[in-house]
Amino acid sequence: MTKDEVFKKIVDILGKYSKTEIKMENISMETSILDDLKINSARLVDIVLDFEDVFDIEVDDDDADSVATVGDGVNLIMAKI
Amino acid sequence: MDLKLKEKFALKIQYLLGWITFPFWGTFLIALLRFVGRYKVQQLCEIRKQYKQLKRSVEGPIIVCSNHLTKIDSVILNWSFASIFSYMRSYKIFSWNLPERANFYQNFILRILCYLGSCVPIDRGGSRSVVKKSLDKVIYLLKKGHTITVFPEGGRSRTGRIDLDRFTYGVGRLVNRVKDCNVLCVYLRGHNQEKYSNIPPRGARFYLNMELIKPQSRHSGLRATRDVASQIINKLVLMEQAYFATARQ
Numbered sequence: 001m002t003k004d005e006v007f008k009k010i011v012d013i014l015g016k017y018s019k020t021e022i023k024m025e026n027i028s029m030e031t032s033i034l035d036d037l038k039i040n041s042a043r044l045v046d047i048v049l050d051f052e053d054v055f056d057i058e059v060d061d062d063d064a065d066s067v068a069t070v071g072d073g074v075n076l077i078m079a080k081i
Numbered sequence: 082m083d084l085k086l087k088e089k090f091a092l093k094i095q096y097l098l099g100w101i102t103f104p105f106w107g108t109f110l111i112a113l114l115r116f117v118g119r120y121k122v123q124q125l126c127e128i129r130k131q132y133k134q135l136k137r138s139v140e141g142p143i144i145v146c147s148n149h150l151t152k153i154d155s156v157i158l159n160w161s162f163a164s165i166f167s168y169m170r171s172y173k174i175f176s177w178n179l180p181e182r183a184n185f186y187q188n189f190i191l192r193i194l195c196y197l198g199s200c201v202p203i204d205r206g207g208s209r210s211v212v213k214k215s216l217d218k219v220i221y222l223l224k225k226g227h228t229i230t231v232f233p234e235g236g237r238s239r240t241g242r243i244d245l246d247r248f249t250y251g252v253g254r255l256v257n258r259v260k261d262c263n264v265l266c267v268y269l270r271g272h273n274q275e276k277y278s279n280i281p282p283r284g285a286r287f288y289l290n291m292e293l294i295k296p297q298s299r300h301s302g303l304r305a306t307r308d309v310a311s312q313i314i315n316k317l318v319l320m321e322q323a324y325f326a327t328a329r330q
Contacts, residue, residue, distance in 0.1 A: 042235070042249040042310075049303055060302055061254060065209040 001081060003074060006055070010073050013050045017043045029071030047073075055081055084217050092201075092218060096227075099197045100172035106197055107165050114153075114160055118280065120271075122161045122287045132162040135293055136174060141261030142223040143293075145176055146252060146313050147269055148243055148321065149232035150277045152184065154269060156198075157281075158230060161269075161289050176228040179203045179219065181236075205235070216251065223259045231255070233314055237277040243318050253310030256296055264313055267291045268320035288328050290320055 011027050018037040033039050033047070048064045051057065051073065057080040067073050114120045122128065136143070147158060155178040159168075168175050178195075182202035186192050195202070201222075203215045219229055235249035256262045271285030281287075294316055298308035 040235070040247060040249070041251075042247075045250045045303055045307055049307065052303075058302065061306070064303055065213060068209065 001055075003078060006074050006077050006081075007070070009054055010051070010070055010077070013047055013054065014039070014070070016050075017047055027070060029069065029074060031070045032068060033070065033073070034068065051077055057081060084221050088218065089221060092222065095196060096172070096199065099175070099199050100169075102197050103168055103172060103175075104165065106194060107168060110156060110194075110198075111160055111165065114157065119284045120157070120281065120287065121285075122157070122289060124289075125161065128161050128289055128291075129163055129167070131291065133167075135265065135291070139263045139293065141263055142226055142259060143228045143263045143265050144223070144252065144255060145228060145230040145265045145267055146233050146317065147230065147267040148317055149234050149237050150241070150270065150274055151237065151281050152279050153281070154232070155180075155230050157287060158267065158269060158289075161287070173227060175199055176230040177201060177219070177222055178230050179215070181205050216254065219255060220258050223255065223262065229255070233310060233317070239277060241274075241276040243314065243321050245314065245318070248310070248314045250306050250310040252313055253296075253306035253308065256309045256313075257298070257305050262295075264294050264296055265291055266294060266313060266316045266320060268317060268324055270324060288324060290324065290328075292316065292320065 007029070014027070014033065014037060017039050020038050031037065033044060034041065039047070044067065045064065048059050048067060052059055055077050057077065059076065059080070063076055067076060145158060147154060155176070159176055162176070163174055177199040178201070180195060180200050180202060182204050185195050185200070186202055201215055201218050204211050223229055231252045233248050233252045234244045235247050235251075238244040238247075252264075256264060268290045269287060271281040271287050273282045273285055294312070296309040296312040298305040300308050
């Protein structure tokens, strides 16, 4: 799976949780999940669990803590698949 | 967990200073609650007896998980759980708290009171490393047998009821990291508390109900964290329903 494909799938997942209207073209690797997308830390755990299901990977607590931006999520997944 | 020796020592000093000075600030706070706020806790003696029995009957540390409607909920909880004399005899039963730094650490007097009152400030939304450091301190305290009060809703409920949209999973991580961890679910509410506020309305009579649970999960990692946190919040929801079905009548 390429980085672009991972990125697109992550944006789809984020769409389920964000309380702001996400415009696909505005999301970049630097977009902060907590601040820019207004997603709280509990939902961030749900998102990381969705990463596990969608990409068939396992993420531990410390790895989950490292996810702050969309790019962090992409890099984490790329390192595990 | 990577708490440095000096951080462990600092917590020990904080605990001892809190204990030594407790007769002064503890009496002051309770006087404020009773005579300025005119607050009362319903069935205070029974609650203290029940808390004492619970503490004696369980092995392992206790995390107190309560609903959250005012900024002084943790003060009222500690007031409800034991008398000043009980705390002076055994200060370890005094629960540590995790206030948000932005709310309580701007004012010098509040900062001193928080320090003496066994608080470990949390920077909500802060960098992961800073939040992790606070969690490490809490885990260290729990492993040492201290009691911790946590508000799983992650802040005062904006709806006036248990807020399922905002509740956080941090408590699940604490339970999973500490062996034999017990959770004391507490529902606390003043009779005239309709929504959230800074302090309870004057003259409030507090209802307090507590139930001890030992949440467990067949999952591991993040799923276990979520599972355990969900069990706790669901228990609080049931306790709230019981309050509105009976006590509020």
